[in-house]
Every structure is written in C-alpha cells, then in structure tokens.
Amino acid sequence: MAHVDLNVALLGCGTVGSEVVRLLQQQSDDFAERCGARLNLIGIAVRDTAAPRAARVPRELLTEDAHALVRRADIVIELIGGLEPARTLMHEALAAGASVVTGNKALLATHGPELHEATAAADVDLYYEAAVAGAIPVVYALRESLAGDQVTSISGIVNGTTNYILDEMTTKGLTYEEALKAAQELGFAEADPSSDVDGYDAAAKIALMASIAFHSRVSIDDVATTGIRDVTAEQIAAASRDGYVIKLLATARRIAHPEPAITLEVAPTLVAQSHPLAAVAGAFNAVVTESDAAGRLMFYGQGAGGAPTASAVLSDVVAAAAKRVYGGHAPRELPYASLPVAPIEHSRGTFVVELTVTDAPGVLASIAQSFAARQVSIAQVRQDTLPDDASAAEEPRASRARLSIMTHTCTRGDIEAIGAELAENPHVLNVASLTPVEE
Ligand SMILES: NC(=O)C1=CN([C@@H]2O[C@H](COP(=O)(O)OP(=O)(O)OC[C@H]3O[C@@H](n4cnc5c(N)ncnc54)[C@H](O)[C@@H]3O)[C@@H](O)[C@H]2O)C=CC1
Ligand SMILES: N[C@@H](CC=O)C(=O)O
Numbered sequence: 333m334a335h336v337d338l339n340v341a342l343l344g345c346g347t348v349g350s351e352v353v354r355l356l357q358q359q360s361d362d363f364a365e366r367c368g369a370r371l372n373l374i375g376i377a378v379r380d381t382a383a384p385r386a387a388r389v390p391r392e393l394l395t396e397d398a399h400a401l402v403r404r405a406d407i408v409i410e411l412i413g414g415l416e417p418a419r420t421l422m423h424e425a426l427a428a429g430a431s432v433v434t435g436n437k438a439l440l441a442t443h444g445p446e447l448h449e450a451t452a453a454a455d456v457d458l459y460y461e462a463a464v465a466g467a468i469p470v471v472y473a474l475r476e477s478l479a480g481d482q483v484t485s486i487s488g489i490v491n492g493t494t495n496y497i498l499d500e501m502t503t504k505g506l507t508y509e510e511a512l513k514a515a516q517e518l519g520f521a522e523a524d525p526s527s528d529v530d531g532y533d534a535a536a537k538i539a540l541m542a543s544i545a546f547h548s549r550v551s552i553d554d555v556a557t558t559g560i561r562d563v564t565a566e567q568i569a570a571a572s573r574d575g576y577v578i579k580l581l582a583t584a585r586r587i588a589h590p591e592p593a594i595t596l597e598v599a600p601t602l603v604a605q606s607h608p609l610a611a612v613a614g615a616f617n618a619v620v621t622e623s624d625a626a627g628r629l630m631f632y633g634q635g636a637g638g639a640p641t642a643s644a645v646l647s648d649v650v651a652a653a654a655k656r657v658y659g660g661h662a663p664r665e666l667p668y669a670s671l672p673v674a675p676i677e678h679s680r681g682t683f684v685v686e687l688t689v690t691d692a693p694g695v696l697a698s699i700a701q702s703f704a705a706r707q708v709s710i711a712q713v714r715q716d717t718l719p720d721d722a723s724a725a726e727e728p729r730a731s732r733a734r735l736s737i738m739t740h741t742c743t744r745g746d747i748e749a750i751g752a753e754l755a756e757n758p759h760v761l762n763v764a765s766l767t768p769v770e771e
C-alpha cells in the first residue's frame with residue numbers, strides 16, 4: 333500500500349524519549365501499515381547535542397533548536413517534562429498545525445485548559461496516554477471506553493516510584509532512602525523525585541483522570557495531597573499485623589452532598605490485604621473505576637519506565653497519524669459538567685487514628701468522648717503497651733500505650749477535628765497519624 337509521509341519531531345531524549353526512538357526504528361514498517369503513513373523522525377531536540385547517548389539515537393537528527401524543529405513537524409512528541417519550555421513548545425507546535433503527543437502530566441494538570449483550547453483552535457489533536465499510569469491505557473478507557481457510562485469514582489496506585497519504595501520497605505525492610513535510590517536507578521523517578529515522594533505526580537494524574545471522567549476542569553492544585561515521607565517502618569509493620577498494606581492512593585469521587593461536586597485526594601492509605609489494589613507490587617500501577625452501568629473495572633500494568641511509557645506514546649502517535657491520514661479527531665476536552673471541587677473535609681470514608689497515650693484509668697473513655705461528641709462511631713480499638721518513656725524526668729514514669737482506633741464511615745472534616753481535639757487532650761502524648769482506609 334502507498335503511504336503518505338508524516339514528519340515526526342521528538343522533544344527530549346531521556347528515559348522515555350530514547351525508547352520512543354527505538355520503537356520508531358524497530359517497528360517503522362508495522363506503524364506505516366497501521367496508520368497509513370510513514371513516520372519520518374526528522375529531528376530530536378535535546379539540551380546538549382554533545383552529551384553521550386545510546387548508540388541507536390541517530391546523532392545527525394539531534395538539534396538544540398527545538399523551536400525551529402516543531403515548525404517543521406506534523407506530529408510533535410513532547411518528552412522534556414516540566415512546565416517550561418514544554419508549554420511554549422507545545423503552543424508553538426499546535427499553532428503550526430501539528431498534532432501533539434505528550435507524557436507531561438505536570439504541565440497538563442497545571443495548564444491543561446489553555447492547551448486544550450489551543451488544540452481546538454488549531455483544529456488538531458492532543459494525546460496524552462503516557463501522562464497517566466504509563467503503559468496502562470487508562471486515558472483511552474476514560475475518554476472513549478467509558479464515554480457511554482457515568483463514572484462515580486476513580487482510585488488507584490498511579491506512582492511507580494512511591495509504590496516501589498513502600499513495597500521495598502514492606503517486603504525487604506529497606507530504608508526509605510535506599511528504596512528511593514533504587515527507584516531512581518531504575519528510571520521510574522521524576523527528574524525531581526520530590527514530585528513522586530510528596531505525591532504531586534500522583535496528584536497530577538488523578539487531576540487528569542477526574543477532568544476526563546467527570547467532564548470538569550480539575551487542576552493539580554485542587555487535589556489534597558500528602559506524600560509518603562512520613563510513613564514509618566512502624567506504621568508499615570502495624571498495618572501488616574492488622575491485615576493491611578500502606579499504599580499511596582489517588583482518589584477522585586463524585587459526591588452528591590451538600591451539592592454535586594468532586595473530592596480529590598492523594599494520601600498514604602491502609603488498603604485491606606484482600607483488596608485488589610493491595611496486590612499491586614513494585615513499580616506497577618493499577619486504577620480502579622466505578623461507574624453506574626459497568627460497575628467496577630480494574631486496569632493494571634507498568635505505570636512507569638522507559639519502554640512501557642514509550643508504548644503509550646507510540647499508541648498515541650499511531651492514532652494521531654491515522655487521523656491525519658484518514659480524517660477525524662481525537663476526543664476533545666468536554667468540561668460541560670463543570671463540577672466544583674469540594675473541600676476535602678466533605679469526603680467520606682473510614683479512618684484509623686493512631687495515638688500515643690498515657691496508660692491510666694479513664695484515658696480511653698476521655699478519648700472516646702471526642703469521637704462521640706462528633707457522632708463518629710468507633711469500629712475497632714487496638715491497644716499496645718509501650719515501654720516507659722526513658723527520657724521522662726519524673727519517677728515513677730507513666731506507663732504509655734499506642735492506640736489504634738478505626739472508625740465507621742465519617743467525614744474527613746470530623747476526623748481532622750477529632751485529631752485536633754485529641755492533640756489537646758492531656759492524656760494524649762502524640763497524634764501519630766490519621767490514615768484513610770480502603771476495605
Ligand atoms: N520515566 C517514566 O517512567 C515516565 C515519564 N513520564 C513523563 O515523560 C516525560 C519525560 O520523562 P523522562 O524521559 O523520564 O525524563 P528524562 O529526564 O529522562 O528526560 C527528559 C529529557 O529532556 C531533556 N531536556 C530538558 N530540557 C530540554 C530542552 N529545553 N530541550 C530539549 N531537551 C530537553 C533532558 O536533558 C532529558 O534528557 C516527563 O513529562 C515525565 O513526567 C510519564 C510516564 C512515565
Ligand atoms: N515518576 C513516575 C513516572 C511515571 O509517570 C512514577 O514513578 O510513576
């Protein structure tokens with residue numbers, strides 16, 4: 333079959349970009365058959381053309397002038413990451429009439445609306461399968477497969493680095509620092525790993541998924557975000573003793589009260605060992621959607637790493653190319669529902685409150701009173717005696733205990749208010765954590 337020629341420009345040739353080059357080289361004949369176009373890689377924009385690179389990267393295609401390159405392309409693949417110059421380059425590409433494929437969740441979750449508007453204005457396409465959960469086709473699933481349904485919630489493990497770190501700490505007893513270093517060496521971690529460990533990478537991904545699923549505009553700043561820096565080996569051990577694992581979960585839910593809205597959160601969560609997300613190990617990702625007609629769906633696979641992410645990039649490149657050859661468009665942004673984002677205090681769930689307390693008569697009753705005052709029902713209490721505080725000056729030293737209190741369903745606002753009140757209770761030595769639970 334005769335094929336037309338399409339010019340493809342690659343911006344960034346790091347972990348993912350270099351794998352994109354490999355797939356473009358190895359599968360060029362197949363891609364031509366699948367999209368009806370020969371995908372000619374016309375240039376690779378890099379920061380330093382003299383830097384060492386994999387032998388497969390054709391040096392004659394390297395350029396430091398990304399701006400000139402995008403103006404010559406039919407399809408621009410942006411794999412630089414970060415906000416600038418990626419944002420300006422994508423605008424230049426769209427304005428020049430190119431379709432854009434990107435893995436840049438940070439940019440889309442911050443400046444998505446203007447990029448979607450520029451895409452529509454230029455009558456081209458914007459694809460970003462790689463931006464959410466790497467190889468897992470979850471953007472496609474939400475944009476297309478579930479377009480005939482009403483999504484009510486999305487929850488997932490969408491950051492490979494933090495899942496890997498928590499898993500290594502749980503199963504191998506590695507320290508946080510050792511596990512992070514290994515994740516960086518394996519190519520999962522972002523250039524600035526704080527965006528992984530502080531939860532912002534997951535926040536960007538849940539913002540993108542929620543925007544599509546709930547037909548609204550959600551940004552990374554709308555997500556109540558807590559990372560994994562404060563998760564301790566003790567918490568991990570206590571969770572496993574009680575039948576849970578700690579996972580960094582990203583959740584987005586449609587709520588009806590006090591008004592139709594969305595709640596969004598990224599937080600270390602106690603996931604019951606029987607829950608399908610508990611079995612997601614290492615750098616793997618999984619996303620669970622609930623929708624009215626389809627019920628629960630689960631998507632699982634490699635959410636990070638060069639080759640898996642390049643697979644998602646190439647799926648978008650093939651789709652973009654086919655549209656340019658045969659006509660039609662990728663689904664456009666459809667924010668018609670305009671649901672507001674509710675304060676996270678409105679979100680409902682069950683929680684575990686962990687406290688260090690003095691072990692004396694009446695202490696439990698006084699703590700229970702804080703829950704009763706807010707109509708929050710306690711489902712379970714576990715008490716472990718702790719060794720006496722050797723640093724305490726007074727003799728005899730007070731006995732101490734660790735209390736772990738699980739609630740029935742309540743709002744996050746209630747549990748935070750209870751936590752604040754308990755912090756003032758003279759019997760409470762420390763409120764160690766307030767952790768959501770996923771049964
Ligand atoms: N590594 C992964 O597992 C995944 C990465 N992503 C996303 O894909 C994108 C790329 O990620 P990685 O390949 O891991 O990053 P990377 O840091 O390995 O590669 C980025 C490359 O862009 C180059 N670069 C920086 N500024 C540039 C400029 N002005 N012009 C040209 N090149 C420039 C850097 O020198 C670097 O080689 C990011 O948006 C990231 O969030 C998405 C899913 C998974
Ligand atoms: N740093 C990210 C890479 C993919 O998005 C992760 O660890 O998941």
Ligand code: NA
Nearest residue numbers: 461464466468
């Ligand atoms: Na994906």
